[in-house]
Amino acid sequence: MKKRIISPIIQNIKIAHGTYKMTLFAPYIASNVTPGQFVHIKIPRDSSLLLRRPISVNGVDKNNGTIDLVYRVVGKGTSLLSKLKPNELDLDLLGPLGNGYKVEENIKSLWLVGGGCGVAPLKLAAQKWSNLDITAFLGFKNKSEAYQIDDFKNLCSQVFISTDDGSLGEKGFITHILIKHISELRPKLILGCGPISMLKILKQISERYDVPCQISLEERMGCGMGGCFVCSCAIGIKDSWDYKKVCTDGPVFDSREVIFDEWP
């Protein structure tokens, strides 16, 4: 069940260029969240900023009842969040929201493909399914923007890294590295998250090699509960699709069903 939670801030630190990790005390979410799900955060203090901000859950500590969020500072809301200090105030969250990634019982190995802040929710997937054989493909713009690589190394069998400028791992897009390995290894399931340009290529790759692939979409949100119809994405098959809601039908969708042509 979705709940509204008033959450003390335990920690809020910079973990990479423009990227922060916030640890919140939210036992209910820690116990009930699925990878790919998100919390919807009311930005405190500045009442001119009306809308909540959706941020995926990056990690949980059920024993301590905490969750981690990793977020990039891109605008007013995230900039304000980045300045909060532990115990300075409590955040008002809704969650856990949305449909996360689904990994069936029979799946034994998993590929995670993340880019930029899309890497964040995949860490929770690696945490949850750490008993499976996981290969992670993580792409960043450059070394200074990379984060949590050691965490992935601890949780996964293998981790591939790339950066646009080659300052860490291989140079180039992470999907290039993926493609080098996919033809031989044929994974059973790919979970992807990242910028739309990456997701488009991921969809193509997964279709070409006929590998099931789930991707997490981003769209500007209002309510986060399916009530306001603003977070639409085109889902279906070509010439027969509908606008579904990223907040409740997603954010995770089967990549084959996502119609990127209808994206502006």
Place this chain on the structure above:
Amino acid sequence: MKKRIISPIIQNIKIAHGTYKMTLFAPYIASNVTPGQFVHIKIPRDSSLLLRRPISVNGVDKNNGTIDLVYRVVGKGTSLLSKLKPNELDLDLLGPLGNGYKVEENIKSLWLVGGGCGVAPLKLAAQKWSNLDITAFLGFKNKSEAYQIDDFKNLCSQVFISTDDGSLGEKGFITHILIKHISELRPKLILGCGPISMLKILKQISERYDVPCQISLEERMGCGMGGCFVCSCAIGIKDSWDYKKVCTDGPVFDSREVIFDEWP
């Protein structure tokens, strides 16, 4: 000259029921302010609150370069101010603004008449003119709302206190006490500040006993610089008055010139 000043908060404490004293580091204002002048404060953090709030200067410490403001929490802005902690952030002030009280060289004794938060600016008057023979008449709603009485006692020859409920000093309006003494003592100059109901009576008294009286007016403000024409008060003589600006023509006016009938 008016300036814009970015002012660290040195102290911010509750000094009476609903009443706070804030000490700010603002050497320029500390050195240049006249009693009755005010600073115009940008409310931090909540950008939906556009307008600055005018608060009179209550005291100065030229050596330390600080000023004191005493303010009552009445709405969103003052409530937000009351929660700020020392060094948490710097306030953006304009000041010193307005025309303060004027005490001519030849004046040897002074009466101060204040009510509620109108007592606050009179303390700076008592401080500045402490070499004169000052009698203070201070009215409060009740004991729990009274403040800075000891300060006045240190600075003035005599201090009369009243409260609406008699919980401190005499019971009744401070203007009642004033009237009891005025007929025998005939002061040379009265400086008044307080709620409009008090100022109206003060005007009557000063006219009846023909004692010069300067009062400080409050009106909702915009710019604080005379540019927006929103802070109007009717000044002149009956049937021949004009709307003057509280921010630059005032806030202190000769009580004989204030046309209260034109006040809503």
Place this chain on the structure above:
Amino acid sequence: MNGPNLSVEIAGVTLDNPIVAASGTFGFGIEYSDYVDLNKVGAISVKGLTLEPRKGNPPSRIVETPSGILNSVGLQNPGIDHFINHDLPMLKQYRTKVIANINGKTIHEYCQMALKLQNTEVDFIELNISCPNVSQGGVSFGTDPDMVYRVTKAVKCCCQQPLIVKLTPNVRDIKEVAHAAEEAGADAISLINTLVGMAIDINTRKPVLANVTGGLSGPAIKPVALYMVWQVAQTVNIPIIGMGGIMTGEDAVEFILAGATAVAVGTANLVSPTAMLDVLEELIKYMENHDIDDIHQLIGGLVL
């Protein structure tokens, strides 16, 4: 002791309290049942319905503006038949009154929808006349008093339920339009819908909304909404459902004093799923603090 009386009557239908969900901001109600006991909401105006299912506009459909939001949903909805068969029965398990917000491209379409709603459990029909009228060259019905009169009259003839006409603020004189609706037989007026606005992304130089323009709602528009509600209250004798930026009980009191019999909460539902209950609670607190034991003592109570 009992709390104050909050129930109000609109065209013969009693609402337990004057808090209404504004159309388009509370889905079909059920979406919120994890957070809100729907029995506690006076009425729910459902997402704007059309004759056929509608896909709506491409994303992005929402952008935050100072103390407001712009939306361009474009009336995405599953169509009126799906509503009647699927959503209405679920919502009707609760006490809350149901307002069907209908949107037509022609007068004929509005009437067809009103006819479909006959013999359903819908409590009110709300005519949203802010959408562009295709057969009139894209000008919205709601900005032309003549068209408002005609569409209201036509729907009134074929609708069974009390008819609420929802006005758009994008007009020169709201009184004119409200008057036309009343003359044509409207049982109540709701206002305001959103103001037309836009936002530009200065990095891409493109409009933020794929649809270029959108409707502005939220606290930013409250002063405009309040003014219009007050104007209309002085013009018509039918009840008014006031809305536009209501976030708190205090905001609701302002609208009620200006003359609204009920108030709708819109954008606030996007900010907090329990917004309506919070508004209701604050309204009750205000009434208690001011010794008001019946909401009717507040309606139109502005002192000039």
Place this chain on the structure above:
Amino acid sequence: MNGPNLSVEIAGVTLDNPIVAASGTFGFGIEYSDYVDLNKVGAISVKGLTLEPRKGNPPSRIVETPSGILNSVGLQNPGIDHFINHDLPMLKQYRTKVIANINGKTIHEYCQMALKLQNTEVDFIELNISCPNVSQGGVSFGTDPDMVYRVTKAVKCCCQQPLIVKLTPNVRDIKEVAHAAEEAGADAISLINTLVGMAIDINTRKPVLANVTGGLSGPAIKPVALYMVWQVAQTVNIPIIGMGGIMTGEDAVEFILAGATAVAVGTANLVSPTAMLDVLEELIKYMENHDIDDIHQLIGGLVL
């Protein structure tokens, strides 16, 4: 190296930069000289002038609303003669261009003022047609395209300076009104003036403004203003001075992309006396960051 070119031309008059002080929010300029080097402001539209001195409305005249303010100054000003003899010479010591914002109750009054401004150093006349027209029963000139045409035409015939017509947003279709002004010979359009709004004190049950209603300005109205500027830019061929909620350089860029040749800063002057200089600086920074060396590369640069 030099910074980007910021100078723009409006009806043959060159402004050093496109930042204008919106009428009524920057007095007669001189009030701000402690804070602002007036040479650095493109132009200053002075407080609205009337033929005779005007007392204006009783207080309170201002109330804060979410991200906005309502004002009801009621055109307090010392009269046009005092302006010409007293304020204008002081302002003319600076490079900034001077816009005389004039307000009449009748067409005749507007013309009288335009005549008085002949042979003065005023650079532009700005026709504020948002005020109620007494001889037309209190309806504002600016909401009726016919009246806009007539008043513009009449003033154009007797004014020496380029004529800016300032539009009110309280209309159904801003394009109609802008078109009427252009047809009648306006040299430029400025928009938007304030939206009508109100606020109620729920403790006293009275309107907060003594005048009951006021004009809404500030960031709250920015999306509406931007939309209207964009609409008008597609309608007329004369330059536009865009305004409504501009607080930052980024806001200014939005208006310029939407088609404004210059932008006016209003409410922001009440928030910070240096607002215009801040906006200018941020505009320059944006241009430098985006390798734009001439402001003309931005004007109307919206990508659809």
